[in-house]
Amino acid sequence: MISKQFISRLGRQSQKFSTRWQSTSPFAAYEMAPLDPIIGLNEEFQRDDFPQKVIVGVGAYRDDAGKPYVLPCVREAEQRLVDQKLDMEYSGIAGDQKFVDLSLKFGYGEDSGALKEGRIQGVQALSGTGGLRVFGEMIRRHGHKHIYVPNPTWGNHIPIFQNSGLEVRKYRYYDASNSSLDFDGMIKDIQDIPAGSCVLLHACAHNPTGMDPTLEQWKQLSELFKKKQLFPFFDAAYQGFASGDAILDAASLRMFVDDGHLLGTIQSFSKNFGLYGHRVGTLSVVGSNAEEAARVVSQMKMVIRPMYSNPPRHGARIVSTILDDPKLKSDFYEQCKGMADRMNTMRTKLRDELEAVGSTRNWDHIVKQIGMFAYSGLNKEQVMEMRSKHHLYCTADGRISMAGVTTGNVSYIANAMHDVSK
Amino acid sequence: MAIVPHYETLVISLLFCVTQAATFSAATSSVWSKVETGPPDAILGIAQAFRECQDDRKVNVCVGAYRDTQGKPWVLPTVRAAEQKLLENDDPKDYLPIEGDTGFITEAVKFAYGQNVDLSTVAAVQTLSGTGACRIGGEFLAHFWENKNIYIPTPTWGNHWKIFKECGLETHPYRYYDRSTNRLDLIGFIEDLEAAPEGSIILLHACAHNPTGCDPTLDQWKRIADVLERKGHLAFFDSAYQGFASGDAERDAAAFRYVTDRKTIPVLLAQSFAKNFGLYGERCGTLSMICSGEEERQRLLSQLRCVIRPMYSSPPRHGSSIVKTVLSDSQLAPQYYEECATMANRIQAMRELLVKTLAEVGSTHDWSHVSEQIGMFAFTGMSEEMCDQLTKDYAIYLTRDGRISIAGLNDSNIRYVAEAIHAVTDGKSITGN
Numbered sequence: 001m002i003s004k005q006f007i008s009r010l011g012r013q014s015q016k017f018s019t020r021w022q023s024t025s026p027f028a029a030y031e032m033a034p035l036d037p038i039i040g041l042n043e044e045f046q047r048d049d050f051p052q053k054v055i056v057g058v059g060a061y062r063d064d065a066g067k068p069y070v071l072p073c074v075r076e077a078e079q080r081l082v083d084q085k086l087d088m089e090y091s092g093i094a095g096d097q098k099f100v101d102l103s104l105k106f107g108y109g110e111d112s113g114a115l116k117e118g119r120i121q122g123v124q125a126l127s128g129t130g131g132l133r134v135f136g137e138m139i140r141r142h143g144h145k146h147i148y149v150p151n152p153t154w155g156n157h158i159p160i161f162q163n164s165g166l167e168v169r170k171y172r173y174y175d176a177s178n179s180s181l182d183f184d185g186m187i188k189d190i191q192d193i194p195a196g197s198c199v200l201l202h203a204c205a206h207n208p209t210g211m212d213p214t215l216e217q218w219k220q221l222s223e224l225f226k227k228k229q230l231f232p233f234f235d236a237a238y239q240g241f242a243s244g245d246a247i248l249d250a251a252s253l254r255m256f257v258d259d260g261h262l263l264g265t266i267q268s269f270s271k272n273f274g275l276y277g278h279r280v281g282t283l284s285v286v287g288s289n290a291e292e293a294a295r296v297v298s299q300m301k302m303v304i305r306p307m308y309s310n311p312p313r314h315g316a317r318i319v320s321t322i323l324d325d326p327k328l329k330s331d332f333y334e335q336c337k338g339m340a341d342r343m344n345t346m347r348t349k350l351r352d353e354l355e356a357v358g359s360t361r362n363w364d365h366i367v368k369q370i371g372m373f374a375y376s377g378l379n380k381e382q383v384m385e386m387r388s389k390h391h392l393y394c395t396a397d398g399r400i401s402m403a404g405v406t407t408g409n410v411s412y413i414a415n416a417m418h419d420v421s422k
Numbered sequence: 423m424a425i426v427p428h429y430e431t432l433v434i435s436l437l438f439c440v441t442q443a444a445t446f447s448a449a450t451s452s453v454w455s456k457v458e459t460g461p462p463d464a465i466l467g468i469a470q471a472f473r474e475c476q477d478d479r480k481v482n483v484c485v486g487a488y489r490d491t492q493g494k495p496w497v498l499p500t501v502r503a504a505e506q507k508l509l510e511n512d513d514p515k516d517y518l519p520i521e522g523d524t525g526f527i528t529e530a531v532k533f534a535y536g537q538n539v540d541l542s543t544v545a546a547v548q549t550l551s552g553t554g555a556c557r558i559g560g561e562f563l564a565h566f567w568e569n570k571n572i573y574i575p576t577p578t579w580g581n582h583w584k585i586f587k588e589c590g591l592e593t594h595p596y597r598y599y600d601r602s603t604n605r606l607d608l609i610g611f612i613e614d615l616e617a618a619p620e621g622s623i624i625l626l627h628a629c630a631h632n633p634t635g636c637d638p639t640l641d642q643w644k645r646i647a648d649v650l651e652r653k654g655h656l657a658f659f660d661s662a663y664q665g666f667a668s669g670d671a672e673r674d675a676a677a678f679r680y681v682t683d684r685k686t687i688p689v690l691l692a693q694s695f696a697k698n699f700g701l702y703g704e705r706c707g708t709l710s711m712i713c714s715g716e717e718e719r720q721r722l723l724s725q726l727r728c729v730i731r732p733m734y735s736s737p738p739r740h741g742s743s744i745v746k747t748v749l750s751d752s753q754l755a756p757q758y759y760e761e762c763a764t765m766a767n768r769i770q771a772m773r774e775l776l777v778k779t780l781a782e783v784g785s786t787h788d789w790s791h792v793s794e795q796i797g798m799f800a801f802t803g804m805s806e807e808m809c810d811q812l813t814k815d816y817a818i819y820l821t822r823d824g825r826i827s828i829a830g831l832n833d834s835n836i837r838y839v840a841e842a843i844h845a846v847t848d849g850k851s852i853t854g855n
Contacts, residue, residue: 033724036520036731060516068514075509082505087495088703089487093466126550126734133733142457159732276517277739298460305463306584307557308550312738313703 037155041393050391054413056404057393059207059372060276061339064406069339071274073331077321086317090310093301095124099316102323103282107236107250107267114257114286121293122284123300124311127276128237128268129156131283135233135264136164137303138296139198147233148199150174150186152397154207154235157200171199174209179365179377181211187224195229203234203265204249205242205371208399212242212370218252222259232256232263241272242371244340246333262286269319271372272336278315339403343372346405350374353414361421374400382420390416464580468819477817481839483830484819486632486798487702488666488765491832496765498700500758504747513743518736520727522548522708526742529749530708534661534675534693535682545722546710547730548737551702552662552694553581555709559658559690560589561729562709567656569621573614575599577823579632582625582660591623599634602853604791604803606636608645615649624650628661628678628691629668630797633825637667637796643677650687657687662694667797669766671698671759682712695745697798698762706741765829769798772831776800779840787852800826802843803852816842824852 041057063069125131150173172185240246269280287293322328366374378398386392490496549555572591575598597610665671695706748754804824812818
């Protein structure tokens with residue numbers, strides 16, 4: 001937990017510093033905080049000299065040559081923007097309205113009744129993290145004390161919500177013993193959640209497990225949420241990037257909206273549009289009417305203004321340009337599907353390679369899982385052995401980013417995984 | 423965690439009913455039903471009112487954004503050139519590190535602290551412009567600095583109060599501007615710093631104080647620094663106008679560098695590239711602090727990352743890539759400094775013309791404070807009523823504290839604005855509000 005790392009005392013130590021500074025620094029007692037488990041992995045990898053080193057850590061897409069991939073439709077949109085010589089004025093606390101409108105259509109569907117009624121409104125957010133934080137701060141200001149997240153979940157969810165002032169509670173989600181969704185456990189835990197509580201759901205391609213409920217299971221969840229009067233909050237970071245079909249990947253969210261739930265959603269455009277470093281996202285709510293949704297948006301703005309005032313323009317303009325142009329939009333769907341298809345192909349290849357090198361473990365879950373990550377089932381010791389012996393880097397929970405797997409390294413990876421798990 | 427007493431605690435109704443039908447109209451109560459409409463932001467709300475105004479005569483002297491002689495936003499040619507370069511070089515779009523773009527940070531730190539700064543003594547992170555820097559700095563201090571009191575000048579940029587309150591710091595005002603003389607209230611300033619508990623955090627505007635445009639002289643900075651040192655206060659500088667104030671980036675950094683060069687006062691710096699690079703909407707800035715050396719720098723960075731990661735993970739890369747490209751390029755960098763001076767010089771010319779025109783249209787007030795002020799704004803001394811009248815009767819949009827963004831003035835509108843100001847101030851006081 002973040003809070004354990006902070007020290008309030010300021011020790012005065014008699015350390016010698018250079019003559020350019022006072023005899024004791026005001027920061028002398030501050031300890032080194034631990035590395036972020038996901039991003040810190042990259043730093044460790046950078047320091048490794050081994051020529052065949054492989055990293056399958058951070059969720060950023062790589063092509064089959066292991067290189068970063070900027071979608072051609074993104075480049076084209078960018079060139080158009082530069083040619084238009086747009087200004088760089090502040091875009092307003094809620095960001096670019098055209099971008100928000102287009103992104104809501106993308107997420108909720110062009111034909112969404114709720115959208116047409118004006119019940120769905122939102123703000124531009126700093127990708128997933130930024131939207132989650134604004135939402136967490138906002139609901140905490142409006143009486144929420146807890147938020148429920150699946151176990152496991154993306155590591156950063158926990159400090160985001162804790163720093164929002166919420167207590168994070170978990171509901172069962174994954175059965176590690178047979179690498180599958182623990183749906184019974186999930187239902188049982190959700191049944192115990194107090195009415196009115198906010199419950200986080202991964203819209204698709206659950207991170208880190210890659211295990212999603214089926215549509216029938218989503219239906220059951222929708223009814224349970226209704227019965228228990230729970231307040232859903234969807235984290236949608238992989239629309240289009242999971243199955244390759246942007247409509248299919250939004251099915252759970254759209255089902256809940258059609259079933260009448262009032263909810264929140266955070267859409268990230270980091271992966272599907274490859275706009276990672278531009279921090280593009282949309283935070284939205286589905287309210288009971290347009291006036292209510294507008295009120296909630298005004299409250300989001302209250303959180304944003306003292307945090308960063310207004311969001312960066314460039315990435316949102318790129319998404320806007322693409323979604324607003326029929327040809328670019330169709331290019332986007334194709335290119336996004338291309339990324340999803342490559343990762344799915346690698347899943348099959350990895351499983352096959354593991355068999356080929358003689359592993360007798362069942363690796364079918366790698367193929368059953370969806371999205372960017374394979375939750376391998378390897379334990380921490382095995383992961384560390386892979387790092388030290390094979391210079392293969394993945395996070396300590398055994399999560400492998402399929403985006404980092406290529407035809408060039410899949411055998412190497414399979415060998416390493418087999419070696420530590422046989 | 424921060425105290426946010428804006429609205430009553432919401433009680434989620436247990437009578438939440440959801441109809442089975444697809445259309446949704448008459449839920450007895452929704453999870454959002456008790457959410458009130460938040461008040462509009464003072465400055466941005468006025469900007470919106472300006473946009474919606476239909477009056478032909480309308481003039482926007484509200485938001486602090488530069489305008490050219492035609493009243494249009496101006497993207498610096500070096501910024502355009504940098505953007506084109508980024509495209510040609512296929513600049514990648516990967517996540518930046520949590521702390522931001524190292525190359526950009528190096529250039530930004532050198533820009534603020536001087537080209538020969540020992541980088542190992544500056545722990546710096548990339549932030550979302552000035553707001554983001556103040557927030558990250560404030561959160562960091564709220565967790566780590568023993569004395570949670572922050573002293574904020576009166577007046578200041580409105581958002582400062584909100585930001586630091588959100589961080590959980592105890593906010594207090596200190597006297598800064600004397601409205602009865604329209605000059606710096608140095609005595610009140612020093613007295614309030616003396617009265618503050620030892621080791622308090624003191625927010626200082628590095629140059630071109632917003633909204634007053636009234637900066638201490640270097641001699642006055644010496645006296646301020648003496649008190650900071652004696653009381654063990656931490657100097658938290660907000661630098662939003664370096665290069666944009668006088669036209670000379672080195673000169674605008676003089677006060678800040680004087681205080682840091684003393685080596686006896688802990689320093690934090692919030693740096694914005696919104697105005698001086700015209701990168702407003704791309705949200706580019708840094709937060710930095712002086713430290714004892716590389717080992718300490720790493721420790722501080724590790725803690726700053728813990729503030730950033732659960733807030734937005736990593737900063738947006740477009741603006742920082744532009745600044746990095748410009749400042750590290752032997753041709754673009756000197757050209758940039760000229761372009762920034764162009765903006766500052768036009769504003770200075772408008773400032774002088776405004777005062778001259780006020781006299782021409784018959785105003786007998788002493789407007790010398792406006793001549794002496796520096797930066798983007800003129801802090802006129804007009805009352806709220808006068809400002810409201812300017813807006814209502816003349817469609818001139820300014821903030822109600824009497825602050826005019828001089829960048830919004832040009833040869834076409836300056837006489838109209840001067841006449842309007844004269845009309846609302848004639849025979850009334852512009853001091854002592």
